[in-house]
Amino acid sequence: MNLDKMMDLPGAMAAFTYSDIGDLQSHVLREGTELTPQVLDLLAHSCVANLAIARMEARGWEAVTGQSGFQPLKGFSVVGLEWSVVVNGNCGVVVRNRDADYEATFNALQAA
């Protein structure tokens, strides 16, 4: 996983990897950001939970409605006031909202 490459995404403030249970494994922080490794660790744990919930919902939605296209889940993003965290698999990127390119970020995470 090349976190430096992730930091080239538009508006990237931080990039990180985490274990299957959400423990922060590696990270890069843009200088001057208010984010800390402790916040990234919490963020990573919440990302694991959110991905699991979204995967369950996609599976349930398709089963109940008969609609398709929701699975496989290719990522989840939480949009905060100033920044968004975009995650997929075991990698996440924090992007500044005003510069965020959600599609490019999801695509980069999928290719990683």
Added chain:
Amino acid sequence: MNIVKQLMAIPGVIAAGEYAFRGDRFSYEGALTDEFARMASILCRANTLSVNMESEIFDSFAENCGCRPVQGWIAHGGQVTVCAVGNYFAFIENRPELLNDVMTIMRAKVGDVRDDLLVNLYARLGGDTKEALY
């Protein structure tokens, strides 16, 4: 033109809707049945409250870190993506540039979600929302 109609005018938007705090009042347009729209409203409300709870935890570790209040979330599926901003949701196809366009429009039209999410979500019901909640 209201937000749902504006979203539905964009090619690739499958359905869009608005829901109230309790999840049982909603309006929508697009390829959903009444029952599916009700389910979508409940799902979106549950996820919105969940990510808000998470942001409050982040905030307790790093005050004013830029996450709170949460504005929305995106669940990016294989061919379909679900976007939620405030008390609006949209089901969209995965087409180039559509996700960015929809998020830009939703953020611009819904506006910044205020600090008190419950009041914000409840406000659509009308009346004295503070009294109804507290």
